[in-house]
Amino acid sequence: MLIEVDVETRRLVDLVPDREADTRAAWLAQPPGIEIVCRDRASFFAEGATRGAPQALQVADRWHLWHNLGEAADKCVYRHRGCLRPTPAHPEELHDPQHDLALSRAVTTEETFSGQWQSRAHARRLQALPRSALAGRLHQRLETVGGDQGTGYCPRGYAGVRAYVSRTLRGKSQPVGPRPPSARAAARWILTHPDALPAGDRLQLKAVLANYAELTALAEHVRPFGYMVAHLQGDQLPTWIEAATSATELPSLRSFAQHVERDLDAVTAGLTLPWNSGVVEGHAIRIKMLRPQMFGREGFDLLRKRLLLA
Structure with missing residues (x-):
């Protein structure tokens, strides 16, 4: 359904049953003296206006633009x-030979997260990583050291390490800073x-x-x-498009x-002239309010008659 409105008087003129270019062209060919057609940039609107009212100036709606x-x-x-x-450090930046040595000397899993062996700078870099990445790095280190040999490391593989990381970090301070937008x-x-x-x-x-x-x-x-x-500085549009x-x-x-360049004349007119199709939105809201009041009996003919005779 398409709403036709006189933008000068702001009154509803007619309802068109569909939005096809042929239907719109046939409707625009009936009223004499149409000078301006306000529309959005849909192709069927442009085609219908060009065929039905070739003498009219087409104006693209600014809100839709x-x-x-x-x-x-x-x-x-x-x-x-x-x-x-926040961009985490690159893997090569996170690689610290001293940290690897200290990590290999850790006896229990708790020592992996606490103790003097972990420098503050490296701790901050690790905190910037998501938990999945941290668990993956820890799992690689544990495999290198030999976590299944009774050294105190979690023997359940990646899933167990990830669960341990989640339990360990829960309730503790997280990286300080504003949440990224x-x-x-x-x-x-x-x-x-x-x-x-x-x-x-x-x-x-x-x-x-x-x-x-x-x-x-x-x-x-x-x-x-x-x-x-x-x-309303439409004369600057070609420079902006370029x-x-x-x-x-x-x-x-x-x-x-x-796409704007393909519809340059209508867009330039929309950014230069005061006309727009904002009044159509008001009538669309009015129709949405009336249709529930008709309790499902709002056929197109009845709805059109009620709106035009109101």
Whole structure:
């Protein structure tokens, strides 16, 4: 079902039974003098408007543009989500010959986790590892030393060592520091105007952008587009598309820019003219409120008549 609204009077004009391009083209060909068609960027909307009202100026809705950009930004941040987590030391950095010697001299499993043989620096590096990685490293060391020879080590293999690590670390202090942000939180920070961010989020975003070039590049593309949406600066769109399509490290953003370029005239109009299809959303909510009141008897014809005669 498709809702047709007069954006000047903000009144519902008609309900169309489906969203096919042929149906929309046939409907648009009936009313004379259509000058502007507000739509989102779906292909059947564009095709129907072009065939049904070729004389009309098509205007892409700004909210849908920003929503599509937000989806592309979410995918970009998720693609680089690994950089949001604390990076553990590399295996070669964790390898400490003195620590290996001390570990081989440990008599019981408890001495593996306590005692003067473990340096603080190495302890901090081990704490940065997830429990599964720590258990795996310990299991390798125990196999090297010979854990099944009555030396006090757990003889149950990897599963037993992992269970022991979990029991030993439970209730003890964990690595100190703020919890790393999720990919969704980082994307929300990038999509929010810097002046509207709380102070804490602004500091975390600054730290993220200072360390990771890919997310910094994403923010540098998102903010100019947000400025165009907020201030109706559609004349800057070609420059933005050229910069975004060259961002090979951000494939989702590049794909979004390429799709915008294919619908350049409508998007430019949407970022230049004050018209939008926001009033349609209000009527859609109204229909969702009325349908339950009709107790399952809201056939298309009855629903259309009730809305048009209200």
